[in-house]
Amino acid sequence: xxxxxxxxxxxxxxxxxxxxxxxxxxxxxxxxxxxxxxxxxxxxxxxxxxxxxxxxxxxxxxxxxxxxxxxxxxxxxxxxxxxxxxxxxxxxxxxxxxxxxxxxxxxxxxxxxxxxxx
Amino acid sequence: xxxxxxxxxxxxxxxxxxxxxxxxxxxxxxxxxxxxxxxxxxxxxxxxxxxxxxxxxxxxxxxxxxxxxxxxxxxxxxxxxxxxxxxxxxxxxxxxxxxxxxxxxxxxxxxxxxxxxx
Numbered sequence: 001x002x003x004x005x006x007x008x009x010x011x012x013x014x015x016x017x018x019x020x021x022x023x024x025x026x027x028x029x030x031x032x033x034x035x036x037x038x039x040x041x042x043x044x045x046x047x048x049x050x051x052x053x054x055x056x057x058x059x060x061x062x063x064x065x066x067x068x069x070x071x072x073x074x075x076x077x078x079x080x081x082x083x084x085x086x087x088x089x090x091x092x093x094x095x096x097x098x099x100x101x102x103x104x105x106x107x108x109x110x111x112x113x114x115x116x117x118x
Numbered sequence: 119x120x121x122x123x124x125x126x127x128x129x130x131x132x133x134x135x136x137x138x139x140x141x142x143x144x145x146x147x148x149x150x151x152x153x154x155x156x157x158x159x160x161x162x163x164x165x166x167x168x169x170x171x172x173x174x175x176x177x178x179x180x181x182x183x184x185x186x187x188x189x190x191x192x193x194x195x196x197x198x199x200x201x202x203x204x205x206x207x208x209x210x211x212x213x214x215x216x217x218x219x220x221x222x223x224x225x226x227x228x229x230x231x232x233x234x235x236x
Contacts, residue, residue, distance in 0.1 A: 050227040
């Protein structure tokens with residue numbers, strides 16, 4: 001079982017959405033989906049990551065691993081998000097060495113959750 | 119397997135810790151540990167929930183359930199945190215009806231992570 005990269009489709013990133021535009025989350029989803037997913041990473045849209053004022057938000061999860069949520073993501077971050085997800089997928093526990101994390105993951109962590117299994 | 123309430127012991131909640139005082143996370147831990155844990159809830163100290171500027175942070179996790187992280191918690195919230203954890207533990211999927219969540223959980227969600235199992 002590989003890593004899951006969840007992308008909040010509905011995220012408005014705390015902003016009003018101008019008529020005719022898509023919310024930031026949907027824009028981010030499109031940018032990520034347009035790129036090739038790295039090995040071991042499944043990209044999954046979700047409806048809300050409860051980080052509405054600090055979105056667009058993405059979450060990484062993997063069986064037996066720490067889960068991470070990152071915020072203030074924009075479509076231009078798509079490649080970095082996938083690179084960070086690929087590094088995460090290569091770990092057994094979700095703990096990517098600090099220097100191997102994309103800068104946006106180092107600086108824009110919202111929270112992490114301990115592994116479900118102990 | 120029940121719910122786990124993780125409490126960040128090291129959280130300084132974005133503040134300097136005055137000499138002789140404990141960081142906010144340790145104070146919160148003591149307040150929660152002083153109360154009786156509800157049925158089905160295991161209270162577990164952790165070292166960092168990567169929510170350092172929005173702490174003190176607590177996280178709820180349970181097998182097959184959404185994981186939640188809440189922030190800006192203070193020791194006075196200990197009873198509400200345990201009540202919220204008890205309501206969470208009674209669900210199969212972590213999704214507590216909105217009105218049954220403590221106000222601090224409604225207003226101070228940092229993020230949530232989809233269940234590890236699909």
